[in-house]
Amino acid sequence: EAGVTQFPSHSVIEKGQTVTLRCDPISGHDNLYWYRRVMGKEIKFLLHFVKESKQDESGMPNNRFLAERTGGTYSTLKVQPAELEDSGVYFCASSLDYIETQYFGPGTRLLVL
Amino acid sequence: EDQVTQSPEALRLQEGESSSLNCSYTVSGLRGLFWYRQDPGKGPEFLFTLYSAGEEKEKERLKATLTKKESFLHITAPKPEDSATYLCAVQARGSGTYKYIFGTGTRLKVLA
Numbered sequence: 001e002a003g004v005t006q007f008p009s010h011s012v013i014e015k016g017q018t019v020t021l022r023c024d025p026i027s028g029h030d031n032l033y034w035y036r037r038v039m040g041k042e043i044k045f046l047l048h049f050v051k052e053s054k055q056d057e058s059g060m061p062n063n064r065f066l067a068e069r070t071g072g073t074y075s076t077l078k079v080q081p082a083e084l085e086d087s088g089v090y091f092c093a094s095s096l097d098y099i100e101t102q103y104f105g106p107g108t109r110l111l112v113l
Numbered sequence: 114e115d116q117v118t119q120s121p122e123a124l125r126l127q128e129g130e131s132s133s134l135n136c137s138y139t140v141s142g143l144r145g146l147f148w149y150r151q152d153p154g155k156g157p158e159f160l161f162t163l164y165s166a167g168e169e170k171e172k173e174r175l176k177a178t179l180t181k182k183e184s185f186l187h188i189t190a191p192k193p194e195d196s197a198t199y200l201c202a203v204q205a206r207g208s209g210t211y212k213y214i215f216g217t218g219t220r221l222k223v224l225a
Contacts, residue, residue, distance in 0.1 A: 004156070033212065042117075043157075043200070045212035056210040091156055098211040099204075101147065104156035 002026070004105035006092050012111045018080040021108045025074070025094030031055075032075050033095075033102060034067060038088035046090075049075060050098070061086075082112045115140045115205050119216035126223050129190045134219045136201030137183040144206040146184050147213065148177050151198045160186075160199075191223045 005024045013019050025032045034046040046065070047057040051072035060067070064083070069075040079086050089109050093102040116139045126132055138146065145164050149157035161170040163179040170177045174195065176187040186199055198220045202213035 006156075031211075035213075035215075042217045043202075043213075043215040045214070048210065048212060056212065058210065059212065093213075099144065101159055101162055102213060103159060104149070106154075106156045 004092055004094050004103055006090075006105040006108050008108060009106065010109045010111075012113065013082055014113050015084055016081045018078065019082055019110060021077045021079075021090055021110070023075045023077070023092030023105060025092070026103060029094035029096055029103075030072065031095040031098050031100075031102075032069060033093040034075070034077055035091040035093065035104075036088050037091065037107075038085075043091065046077075048098075055098075079110075082110075084112050086110065087112045115203070115214050117201055117203055117214050117216040119199075119201050119219050121219060122217070123220040124222070126188075126191055126221070128192055128223055128225050131187070131189045131191070133188070134186040134199055134221070135183060136186070136216055138201075138203045138214075140203050140205045140214070142206035144204040144211075146179055147202045147204070148184070148186055149200040149202065151200055151218070157200055188221070191221075193223045193225050196221055196223045 007022045032049040037043045045059040048055040049069045066078045089107045091107045092105045095102045120135045148160040151157045161177040166181045198218040200218045201216045
């Protein structure tokens with residue numbers, strides 16, 4: 001069974017540009033989560049989808065971040081416009097049910113110059 | 114506020130030298146505590162879930178235990194391939210959300 005996949009693995013962009021990250025969860029997992037780890041800090045929650053609905057987006061830093069999950073399958077996280085402090089590793093995770101273990105993807109390493 | 118603290122930040126062991134990693138937590142109601150292993154450049158890899166005080170889980174050289182305030186990850190006779198960052202996360206009950214709250218991790222280096 002395929003695990004959680006993320007694309008791209010790395011992205012280097014300039015301040016002010018737009019970047020879109022993609023996450024494909026494990027097949028059949030209705031719950032999808034986005035997390036972020038900035039340098040030297042712990043992994044922090046961004047938001048949680050149940051199917052195509054946003055269950056909790058309390059961790060989204062500001063309105064420059066937009067997450068979507070159309071059709072309840074893959075999800076995208078768009079940063080527009082990107083700022084220097086958005087640099088970090090963005091992880092996606094999925095679970096069968098909200099109380100089940102979350103399985104993580106390899107992450108997208110974003111560097112904003 | 115829910116919080117997770119891991120110690121030590123870094124640990125160097127000789128091959129075969131057993132030790133323990135600590136994860137202390139403050140949450141309003143623990144739904145579950147999760148241990149993950151993370152290798153450089155990769156995502157967290159699931160190891161264990163613990164749900165209640167007194168629970169223990171084992172896998173090869175690793176054993177995780179849970180009390181009401183903390184969890185330990187015991188590593189018995191470690192090998193160089195056990196070198197990784199070990200992450201602890203908690204999921205709080207009744208918070209209205211099901212996010213994980215992570216600690217900053219323990220970087221383990223096992224020397225041959």
